[in-house]
Amino acid sequence: MSIAEPLKNIISYEWAKMSFLQQELEKLKITKEMFVEALIADIREVFRMMVGIENIPRTPLLIEPIIHFENSLTAMVGLTSTYSGLVCFHTTKNFAFKIASGMLGMEINELNEDVSDALGEITNVLTGSFKVHLARCGAKIKSSTPSVIASPDYNISAGSPENTITMRFSIGYDWFIVSVTLEDN
Numbered sequence: 400m401s402i403a404e405p406l407k408n409i410i411s412y413e414w415a416k417m418s419f420l421q422q423e424l425e426k427l428k429i430t431k432e433m434f435v436e437a438l439i440a441d442i443r444e445v446f447r448m449m450v451g452i453e454n455i456p457r458t459p460l461l462i463e464p465i466i467h468f469e470n471s472l473t474a475m476v477g478l479t480s481t482y483s484g485l486v487c488f489h490t491t492k493n494f495a496f497k498i499a500s501g502m503l504g505m506e507i508n509e510l511n512e513d514v515s516d517a518l519g520e521i522t523n524v525l526t527g528s529f530k531v532h533l534a535r536c537g538a539k540i541k542s543s544t545p546s547v548i549a550s551p552d553y554n555i556s557a558g559s560p561e562n563t564i565t566m567r568f569s570i571g572y573d574w575f576i577v578s579v580t581l582e583d584n
Contacts, residue, residue, distance in 0.1 A: 418561035420581050423482070427536035434532065435461070435564060441528040442568070442577060445521060450501035452570070459566040464578055465489070466556050472514070473555055474522035477543035478530075482581045485557040486529060486542075488522040490575035492549075497573065510549055519545030529579060558582050 424434055439459065446452045472495045478484040490498070492510060499507045499517035507513055523545045530540045548555070557563065558580040565578040 418559070419583050420562040420564070423538075423581065427533065427538065429532070429536060431564070435566070437532050438529060438564070438577070438579065439566070441525060441532075442566075445524050445528065449521060449524065450498050452497075452501060454570060456568055456570070459568045462565050462567050462576075464557070464560050464563045464565045464580075465576065466554050467552075468550075468555070469552050471549075471553075472510075472518055473548045473553075474515075474518035475546050475548075475555070475557075476522050476526040478526070478540050478581070479543075479584065480541045481533075481538040481584065482540060483584045484562075484579065484581040486522060486526040486580075487555065487557060487578045488518060488525065488575065489578075490518070491573065494570075494573040494575055515547040515549065519547050525577065 421431060424431055439457065443455045443457070446455045468489060471489055471491055474488045476486045478486065495510075495514050495518055496507050498521060499514045502517045502520070503513060523542070526542050530542065533540055557578065559582065562582045563578055563580040565576060567574060567576045
């Protein structure tokens with residue numbers, strides 16, 4: 400069963416005018432729902448294979464982009480070529496520790512280079528899988544190496560909200576946010 404129908408019902412905001420992202424998805428003959436569905440499948444698969452977490456929700460909450468974070472970590476990969484943009488992965492320290500522990504097969508409960516490397520690698524693999532969907536439709540995209548921010552208080556602005564898809568996943572008390580921004584280069 401396709402999750403496109405439930406996704407239409409959980410979108411918390413409407414794009415007032417046709418955004419660059421919508422125009423480009425139309426050119427690539429992909430609906431926003433199809434693209435989001437593919438992104439969710441990729442996220443679920445990456446967490447299953449790399450971290451050993453099987454219970455990632457099939458229908459995350461689609462939200463407006465968040466720019467202010469407190470006591471969080473953010474991994475980012477830049478995009479360029481046909482489009483410019485950014486893929487961001489935001490989460491709490493505790494969930495970052497769980498991700499790193501799952502990837503490395505050992506208990507991690509302090510912020511260190513292993514945690515940053517794990518989040519960077521997750522974001523890099525997610526970016527690679529997103530690129531595959533766009534490449535199948537003819538887009539050419541290059542990506543940067545991951546960067547990770549771990550700070551008590553920071554802001555990240557990655558382009559216009561109408562060109563960003565932001566998904567919030569909750570797993571018990573843990574959460575993470577994945578956002579993809581694509582803009583005209």
